[in-house]
Amino acid sequence: MILSKAYFFGLQLLTFSLYFHFISLQISGGFPIGINYGQLGSNLSSPLQSINLIQTLIKVSRIKIYDTNPQILHALTNTKIQVSVMLPNQAIQNISATQEASDSWVKTNILPFYPLTRIRTILVGNEVLSDSSIEPTWTMLVPAMQNIKRSLRALGIHNIKVGTPLAMDVLKASFPPSSGAFRDDIAETVMRPLLQFLKKTKSFFFLDAYPYLTWADNLGSIDLNYTLFMNQTFTYKDPNSGLVYRNLLDQMVDAIVSAMAKLGYPRIRITIAETGWPNAGDVDQIGANIYNAAHYNRNLIRKLTSREGTPMRPNQTMFTYIFSLYNEDQKPGRGTERHWGLLYPNGSRVFEIDLNGRKLDSEYEPLPEPVNNEEFKGKIWCVVVHGANVSAVGPALDHACAQGNGTCDAIKSGRECYEPNTIVGHASYAFNAYWQRFRKSGGTCYFDGLAEQTAVDPSEFSNLYPTTISEAGHGSCNYPAA
Numbered sequence: 242m243i244l245s246k247a248y249f250f251g252l253q254l255l256t257f258s259l260y261f262h263f264i265s266l267q268i269s270g271g272f273p274i275g276i277n278y279g280q281l282g283s284n285l286s287s288p289l290q291s292i293n294l295i296q297t298l299i300k301v302s303r304i305k306i307y308d309t310n311p312q313i314l315h316a317l318t319n320t321k322i323q324v325s326v327m328l329p330n331q332a333i334q335n336i337s338a339t340q341e342a343s344d345s346w347v348k349t350n351i352l353p354f355y356p357l358t359r360i361r362t363i364l365v366g367n368e369v370l371s372d373s374s375i376e377p378t379w380t381m382l383v384p385a386m387q388n389i390k391r392s393l394r395a396l397g398i399h400n401i402k403v404g405t406p407l408a409m410d411v412l413k414a415s416f417p418p419s420s421g422a423f424r425d426d427i428a429e430t431v432m433r434p435l436l437q438f439l440k441k442t443k444s445f446f447f448l449d450a451y452p453y454l455t456w457a458d459n460l461g462s463i464d465l466n467y468t469l470f471m472n473q474t475f476t477y478k479d480p481n482s483g484l485v486y487r488n489l490l491d492q493m494v495d496a497i498v499s500a501m502a503k504l505g506y507p508r509i510r511i512t513i514a515e516t517g518w519p520n521a522g523d524v525d526q527i528g529a530n531i532y533n534a535a536h537y538n539r540n541l542i543r544k545l546t547s548r549e550g551t552p553m554r555p556n557q558t559m560f561t562y563i564f565s566l567y568n569e570d571q572k573p574g575r576g577t578e579r580h581w582g583l584l585y586p587n588g589s590r591v592f593e594i595d596l597n598g599r600k601l602d603s604e605y606e607p608l609p610e611p612v613n614n615e616e617f618k619g620k621i622w623c624v625v626v627h628g629a630n631v632s633a634v635g636p637a638l639d640h641a642c643a644q645g646n647g648t649c650d651a652i653k654s655g656r657e658c659y660e661p662n663t664i665v666g667h668a669s670y671a672f673n674a675y676w677q678r679f680r681k682s683g684g685t686c687y688f689d690g691l692a693e694q695t696a697v698d699p700s701e702f703s704n705l706y707p708t709t710i711s712e713a714g715h716g717s718c719n720y721p722a723a
């Protein structure tokens with residue numbers, strides 16, 4: 242912005258203060274899209290290559306990482322990229338207990354890089370209030386944040402915000418959005434002091450918001466295109482507020498706004514710390530595909546760059562970090578967990594995307610049609626992945642067989658599934674038997690990457706992954722199917 246010099250002298254001071262106000266708005270404002278850079282993948286491009294990809298291919302100037310990885314922070318030196326770093330959940334207890342522990346964490350993890358690396362946010366923990374196994378630390382969260390803020394102040398550092406990312410499960414009610422309210426077990430003990438801290442320090446409520454998960458958990462009740470920002474005709478009117486919604490993400494964000502307002506903090510700004518859509522998943526996971534992932538992310542970016550805000554917060558810019566830079570193959574859990582990336586580990590794109598939001602749909606190459614937007618109705622089995630590391634399969638086989646009586650009876654010597662008598666053959670039977678038995682109670686077909694779902698009946702093969710057709714199909718061993 243160029244200021245006209247033709248102001249009266251008497252107005253100059255005002256002009257300057259307006260000018261500086263404008264500059265600071267630009268700094269705290271700026272382009273609203275960033276990206277999460279997680280590293281739980283084998284063979285990921287190096288930190289230096291990754292930062293290069295973020296600058297040249299992804300083209301965003303905000304990133305969020307899940308630790309204070311020195312290689313990444315070093316690679317960011319003298320770049321214009323602003324970075325949000327994270328303090329691990331396990332450190333919260335000590336850091337809340339003493340100011341010294343906090344000072345020491347900041348000295349070790351921040352000072353070696355700041356200010357040449359533009360560290361702008363320290364996130365204390367990750368979805369702490371979603372993890373009941375660390376419940377004793379919940380009430381230590383805000384004290385830890387306060388200590389970190391004090392450590393920064395003592396060092397004269399005033400341009401690093403302190404926050405903590407929370408998931409939608411901090412709410413006990415989220416629909417309709419006006420009914421949003423925090424869970425009773427945390428509302429007074431954690432949320433109230435947290436909101437007070439965020440207000441006092443002018444920080445943000447960092448929210449992990451996944452419309453995909455809400456949609457997939459409520460199959461049949463939410464329009465897919467409404468979730469993907471693709472249905473221009475469908476709207477939802479909140480009966481209490483009268484506000485009209487055009488996509489699921491806005492509903493989720495406004496549910497948080499309502500919950501904050503109920504505790505007396507209606508104006509704390511929200512940053513979306515994670516959102517995205519999986520580009521692949523297990524056979525029994527609906528809607529996880531490249532088509533939906535591309536549309537979700539492209540439309541999300543257009544919405545955010547338009548700065549339309551949400552119905553409760555019209556025209557408010559909402560900073561958002563897309564999840565995620567890479568598909569990360571070392572994440573446990575269901576198949577979708579490993580497929581949130583905009584990039585494959587080798588740095589090539591999963592789908593085209595312009596993170597500046599200027600490209601029109603018609604300017605993109607056509608995408609593969611989605612084949613799993615309907616629930617999968619066939620049978621599914623769980624078998625050893627082709628090319629699995631055989632030395633790791635043996636221990637996993639023992640683990641599967643140890644989980645319950647009878648799981649592995651059919652592969653005992655002389656029984657119907659003993660042949661082929663190979664580790665991979667036995668493990669496929671055992672992984673499947675284990676998964677069929679425990680999938681209803683949350684068991685996954687994963688085994689540290691050694692197993693995957695298939696819609697092809699493994700009973701058809703006498704030798705898993707037969708190399709000739711004659712090795713397939715002796716048919717006396719029946720793999721159970723769900």
Ligand SMILES: *C1O[C@H](CO)[C@@H](O)[C@H](O)[C@H]1NC(C)=O
Pocket residue numbers: 645646647
């Ligand atoms: C063993 O299997 C039987 C029959 O399926 C079941 O009732 C029992 O609870 C199982 N025991 C264990 C330890 O899993």
Ligand SMILES: *[C@@H]1O[C@H](CO)[C@@H](O)[C@H](O)[C@H]1NC(C)=O
Pocket residue numbers: 283284570
């Ligand atoms: C990682 O790279 C090595 C060497 O290029 C390759 O052998 C291995 O299969 C790769 N692992 C994965 C999970 O892609």
Ligand SMILES: *[C@@H]1O[C@H](CO)[C@@H](O)[C@H](O)[C@H]1NC(C)=O
Pocket residue numbers: 331332335
């Ligand atoms: C917490 O502090 C104790 C005592 O100083 C130390 O032994 C322990 O390693 C610390 N834990 C973490 C996670 O830093």
Ligand SMILES: *[C@@H]1O[C@H](CO)[C@@H](O)[C@H](O)[C@H]1NC(C)=O
Pocket residue numbers: 464465466471
């Ligand atoms: C979503 O929108 C696309 C394109 O507008 C359309 O082809 C598809 O049928 C819609 N899907 C649903 C589930 O409404």
Ligand SMILES: *[C@@H]1O[C@H](CO)[C@@H](O)[C@H](O)[C@H]1NC(C)=O
Pocket residue numbers: 464466471472473474475
């Ligand atoms: C939009 O949603 C409405 C109501 O669910 C549905 O009838 C219509 O087909 C949808 N349109 C698209 C393009 O998905």
Ligand SMILES: *[C@@H]1O[C@H](CO)[C@@H](O)[C@H](O)[C@H]1NC(C)=O
Pocket residue numbers: 555556
């Ligand atoms: C938001 O921006 C639009 C377009 O600039 C404007 O018409 C509308 O009045 C604004 N709404 C509020 C609440 O500021």
Ligand SMILES: *[C@@H]1O[C@H](CO)[C@@H](O)[C@H](O)[C@H]1NC(C)=O
Pocket residue numbers: 585586587588589
């Ligand atoms: C990168 O990995 C993807 C997925 O595995 C693959 O399709 C693509 O060919 C690879 N690209 C290069 C340049 O190796």
Ligand SMILES: *[C@@H]1O[C@H](CO)[C@@H](O)[C@H](O)[C@H]1NC(C)=O
Pocket residue numbers: 630631632633
């Ligand atoms: C294969 O698994 C074994 C046992 O878990 C492990 O020691 C080895 O490093 C693995 N090899 C590769 C290439 O991952």
